[in-house]
Amino acid sequence: MAFINTTTFSQPNANALLEKVDENMASENRISESTMIIHGRRDSRTITARTWSVGTEKSFTEYLSPAREQGTKMLKLEDQLWIYSPSTDRTIQISGHMLRQSVMGSDLSYEDMMDTRKLTDVYDARLEGEETIGGRPTWVVHLQARVDDIAYHSRKIWIDTERYVPLKEELFAKSGQLLKQTTFSEVKQIDGRWFPTAMRFKDMLKQGDGTEFIITSIQFNQDIPEHMFTKAVLRR
Amino acid sequence: MKLAIKLAYRNLIGAGLRTWLNVLVLSFSFVIIIWLNGVMKGWDYQAKNDMTHYEIGAGQYWHQDYDPFDPFTLAESHAPVPAAFKKEIDNGNMIAILKVQGSIFPQGRMLPVVLRGIDPKQGILKIPTHQLDTVTDAIPAIIGGMMAQSAKLKKGDRVIIRWRDDNGTFDATEILISEIFSSNVPSAEANQVYLSMKTLQDMMLLPEHATILTFADAHEPRPDISGWVHKPRHVLTKQVDDMIKTKTAGQSIMYGILLLLAMLAIFDTQVLSIFRRQKEIGTYVALGYTRKEVVMLFTVEGSMHAVLAAMAATIYGLPFLLWQAKVGWTMPIDTSQFGMAIAQTLYPVYTVGLVLTTVLLVTLTTAVVSYLPSRKIAKMNPTEALRGKLQ
Numbered sequence: 001m002a003f004i005n006t007t008t009f010s011q012p013n014a015n016a017l018l019e020k021v022d023e024n025m026a027s028e029n030r031i032s033e034s035t036m037i038i039h040g041r042r043d044s045r046t047i048t049a050r051t052w053s054v055g056t057e058k059s060f061t062e063y064l065s066p067a068r069e070q071g072t073k074m075l076k077l078e079d080q081l082w083i084y085s086p087s088t089d090r091t092i093q094i095s096g097h098m099l100r101q102s103v104m105g106s107d108l109s110y111e112d113m114m115d116t117r118k119l120t121d122v123y124d125a126r127l128e129g130e131e132t133i134g135g136r137p138t139w140v141v142h143l144q145a146r147v148d149d150i151a152y153h154s155r156k157i158w159i160d161t162e163r164y165v166p167l168k169e170e171l172f173a174k175s176g177q178l179l180k181q182t183t184f185s186e187v188k189q190i191d192g193r194w195f196p197t198a199m200r201f202k203d204m205l206k207q208g209d210g211t212e213f214i215i216t217s218i219q220f221n222q223d224i225p226e227h228m229f230t231k232a233v234l235r236r
Numbered sequence: 237m238k239l240a241i242k243l244a245y246r247n248l249i250g251a252g253l254r255t256w257l258n259v260l261v262l263s264f265s266f267v268i269i270i271w272l273n274g275v276m277k278g279w280d281y282q283a284k285n286d287m288t289h290y291e292i293g294a295g296q297y298w299h300q301d302y303d304p305f306d307p308f309t310l311a312e313s314h315a316p317v318p319a320a321f322k323k324e325i326d327n328g329n330m331i332a333i334l335k336v337q338g339s340i341f342p343q344g345r346m347l348p349v350v351l352r353g354i355d356p357k358q359g360i361l362k363i364p365t366h367q368l369d370t371v372t373d374a375i376p377a378i379i380g381g382m383m384a385q386s387a388k389l390k391k392g393d394r395v396i397i398r399w400r401d402d403n404g405t406f407d408a409t410e411i412l413i414s415e416i417f418s419s420n421v422p423s424a425e426a427n428q429v430y431l432s433m434k435t436l437q438d439m440m441l442l443p444e445h446a447t448i449l450t451f452a453d454a455h456e457p458r459p460d461i462s463g464w465v466h467k468p469r470h471v472l473t474k475q476v477d478d479m480i481k482t483k484t485a486g487q488s489i490m491y492g493i494l495l496l497l498a499m500l501a502i503f504d505t506q507v508l509s510i511f512r513r514q515k516e517i518g519t520y521v522a523l524g525y526t527r528k529e530v531v532m533l534f535t536v537e538g539s540m541h542a543v544l545a546a547m548a549a550t551i552y553g554l555p556f557l558l559w560q561a562k563v564g565w566t567m568p569i570d571t572s573q574f575g576m577a578i579a580q581t582l583y584p585v586y587t588v589g590l591v592l593t594t595v596l597l598v599t600l601t602t603a604v605v606s607y608l609p610s611r612k613i614a615k616m617n618p619t620e621a622l623r624g625k626l627q
Contacts, residue, residue, distance in 0.1 A: 041345075096308065096311075098308070100400075145405070148403040148405070149403050149404055149405075150403070150404070150405055151400075151404060151405060151406055152405070152406055153405050153406070153407070171406075173398070173405075173406045173407045173408040173409075174401070174405055174406070174407040175407055175408055175409050177396070177407075177408040177409065179398070179406055179408060203346070205339075205341040205344075205346065205396055205398060205408065206341065206344055206345070206346050207343070207344025207345065208344070
């Protein structure tokens with residue numbers, strides 16, 4: 001009996017765990033440079049980009065390479081998204097079902113980047129157990145949607161028990177079919193917080209090695225001018 | 237006139253090889269024009285027949301937001317089936333079809349598809365929907381041959397489909413390909429997966445919803461229903477009509493060239509006849525023929541090429557045309573990529589109207605071409621003609 005009690009008390013609350021993860025992953029604002037490697041069936045493409053973001057509401061991304069994508073800019077304000085293409089010199093708004101399209105042919109959709117709601121607001125979290133991922137002990141948190149208008153009915157997140165960063169996430173369909181998997185690695189301490197700097201997104205229904213996302217540099221809580229998040233900046 | 241025909245016939249036969257060469261070229265025109273038009277008629281018949289049996293029935297009602305050329309409209313283009321049609325549906329004279337976007341993952345490849353919900357018990361379309369009633373642990377599905385080819389799927393295969401319900405929530409499950417049908421109608425086959433209507437409505441959280449209503453009876457009065465657009469059969473087959481019109485216009489250039497060659501030969505023959513037979517013309521006039529009658533004689537002679545050509549075309553063309561109607565003409569390229577209803581093998585359809593029109597067209601053209609050089613006779617001086625002097 002005493003053993004059971006000890007075990008129960010040592011397990012943290014799932015929502016509290018998610019809050020702790022949020023403290024590491026979220027920031028007032030950030031400026032980052034990243035490399036996205038999209039592994040196709042025959043070859044791989046590497047795209048580099050610089051991103052300025054404020055919370056989860058505002059973000060501005062400028063693609064730096066390859067030459068074909070260079071100068072392409074993407075602005076996200078709340079639930080609206082615009083893309084500027086230098087080859088056509090036109091800005092288009094991605095809306096409705098276009099949001100379900102893949103970003104630059106990767107395993108990510110625009111919509112994956114658009115949901116700004118906090119996980120604890122839309123999912124009921126439940127601690128499922130403990131597992132070891134890549135030699136690190138993790139808590140396994142199961143999330144079950146409590147709202148209807150949500151893309152993934154349930155999720156599973158493996159959270160590092162010491163650093164409070166996600167090391168793996170799985171997204172499930174209503175039927176329970178695993179749809180997407182994200183693995184996080186290269187966890188580094190940046191500005192006093194632990195942060196995974198490499199991620200691999202994989203559409204589990206498709207063949208291939210998925211999409212790698214590597215953050216080459218990141219700065220938190222910088223002074224970002226407000227004009228970075230206006231439509232005028234797209235054509236600049 | 238009788239004499240003119242008799243004389244014309246004798247003169248023509250007397251000209252020997254020259255006549256037969258002209259007749260041969262002209263008979264080719266007959267056969268080719270009838271065959272090509274027959275193929276077009278056959279295509280028209282086949283395309284509309286296949287579309288009726290596999291896609292459009294006797295006509296349809298579309299949800300007002302439905303646009304078959306824009307798959308993004310599918311998410312919004314559905315509504316509960318109007319109460320006015322409930323009776324017709326219950327009687328089996330109308331079927332409701334729900335169309336939604338989804339993805340299929342054969343061999344780990346993602347292919348965007350349209351998931352179509354259809355009543356397994358329907359009898360309006362020839363799609364083997366009864367196979368959707370199969371009881372299996374996976375959802376039974378039917379696909380067309382074109383889809384099977386592009387997705388490399390065969391009967392009995394299991395494959396995962398993914399879709400988003402009306403709330404936008406992802407869902408995925410395994411389907412079993414219970415049947416593969418062949419229809420020659422790309423819009424009914426390419427990237428289309430047929431599921432039981434009830435299953436799809438449950439999957440989408442859209443009970444009683446439909447995108448298209450296909451009816452069997454074209455004669456029933458069709459009321460205007462708010463939110464739905466009536467599409468009669470001729471509107472739905474307009475694409476086929478337009479394509480056939482374009483193809484026919486393109487083909488008429490070919491017949492034009494063929495006819496031109498034949499007419500050129502006849503024109504030359506006529507000019508040569510009039511030049512070489514001046515004494516004969518003079519004799520006719522001297523014997524009491526009016527100039528008009530001589531012109532008539534030569535015109536009949538020229539026009540008789542068309543009659544002989546029609547006879548020659550019957551001798552060798554008729555077996556060819558009948559054989560073609562039986563075995564059809566298989567196109568040397570893959571027609572499944574054409575994007576419209578066209579069979580790989582087209583069976584020509586010949587109508588009495590087609591044959592009569594062709595005969596009339598060729599005979600009239602020949603008559604005109606024969607008449608034009610004959611007009612010169614009217615200006616001839618008979619005395620000079622009798623002496624064979626060039627005029």
